[in-house]
Amino acid sequence: MDFDFSDEQEQLRDAVRKWVGRAYNFERRRAIARDGGFSGEAWGELAELGLMGLYIPEDEGGLGMGPIEGMVVMEELGRGIVLEPLAQSLIAGGVLAGHGPGELRQAWLPGIASGERIVVLAHVERQARYRLEVCAASATQTGGHWEITGLKSLVPVGDQADAFLVPAQVQGKIALFLVERNANGVTAQGYGTVDGSRAAEVSFKSAPAQLLTTEGLNALAHAVDIGLAALCAEAVGVMDQTLAATVDYMNTRKQFGVTLATFQALRHRVADMKMQLELARSMSYYASLKLNAPADERRRAMARAKVQLGQSMRFIGQQAVQLHGGIGVTEEFIVSHYFKKLTQLELSYGDTLHALGEVSARMQDTAGVFA
Structure with a gap:
């Protein structure tokens, strides 16, 4: 199998890496975190690179690229521990393009691709414990119009977004809806998260909604899997920089008159x-x-990947802090921010133990050894 990247993919990687190195240094990131965890200016700069439209077809304003390009971009953003949630635009673009009706696609995809509209996934509920099928939010249809009532937690930039992708129960089955943040009955309470980014608790009280698909659980699983693939790539970028910072520290820090690297x-x-x-x-x-594999195969792959990524993130983060000593947990030193980012990523879309349970539940008779 050929794992070499194409010239176009390498050019994309180089463009994002140059932007991170030039425009998103550690001091700017710390300033954004202090100001709430989201910068509209940085978001606009990412949009100028065309990154929001990676998964959106060209005839709808996007770049019409695929998962490998998404992986390349997210890995480079991970190197800079970028706070702005580009993965949410990948999710929104992929889900709307893959499951949305024509009128919703036309209304939202060009704006998502240009960065003018931010659409994020709002699916986490407090009692769900990472299980996608657990959904207390409900939707009712009155006079041809849909309304949603429920509470969603940990919604990325939920108080800054223009709209949400919201799963809700309809007669015992989960459907997926699009709800605008400025709609009546929508309340978003924002807060900072442990890694410095921004999230919100979003409440829906008979909020007007637009139906995306009645096969909401399938669309939600697709959305989460796009998020998981992006998370894996981002985590690789964070871990790469964490290791590099640790090696550099060991080559310069002296103990007993010699460097730690000896x-x-x-x-x-x-x-x-x-x-x-x-x-x-x-x-x-x-x-x-x-x-882009069939759903069952895709879900198994994401669970397997999250198990390994979770183990790697925890190991590398903890070892980096140990090898740096006390300075590794100070706010002024970048390794502490790498560690917090890895900790948050390990818990996103299901922690390692949850992912291990997903792997176990999807084992075939051969336990995956010969399949």
């Missing part, structure tokens, strides 16, 4: 970090390559 036991720990990074990278590739 101690064999510490070098072994760094080698273990590198192994975990490469295992994570291979599973990130696997997740992206399976993103």
Whole structure:
């Protein structure tokens, strides 16, 4: 199998890497985090690169690219621990393009692709514990119009978004809707998260909604899988930089008159970090390559990838902090921010234990050994 990237993919990687290095340094990120965790200016700069439209067809204003390009972009954004939730635009573009009716596609996809409209997934409920089929929000139809009532938690930039993709129960079955933030009955309470980004609790009280699809559970699973593939790639970028910062510190920090890198036991720990990074990278590739596979195959792949990524993120983050010592947990040092980002990513879309349960539940008679 050929894992080489095309010239176009390498050019895309280079463009995003240059933007991160030039325009999104550590000080700017800290300033954005202090100001609430989201910058409209940085969002506009990402839009100028065309990144919001990666999964949106060209005839609807996007770039018409695929999962590998998405992986390349998210990995580079991970290197800069970028706070702005580009993955949400990938989710919105992919779900609307794949499941939305024509009028919703025409109304929203060009705006998402240009960055003028922010549409985010609002599916987390407090009692769900990562289970997509658990949904207390409900939708009713009156006079040909839909209304949603419910509460969604941890909605990325929920108080800044223009609209939400919201799963809700309709006669015992989950459907997926689009709800505008400024609609009557919608209330969003924003707050900062542990990694410095922004989320919100969003309440819907008989809020007017537009039906996306009655096959909401399938569309929701697709949305989450797009998010998982993006998360895996982003985590690889974060871990890559975490390892690089750790190696640089060990080559400069001295103890007993010699650099830390001269101690064999510490070098072994760094080698273990590198192994975990490469295992994570291979599973990130696997997740992206399976993103357009049939639903059952895709869901199994995402669960497997999240197990490995979760293990790698925890190991690399903890080892980096240990090898840096006390400075590794200070606000002024970038490794502490890498660690917080990895911690939050490990818990997103289901923690490692949940992903392991998903792998177990999807095992065939061969337990995946010969299949």
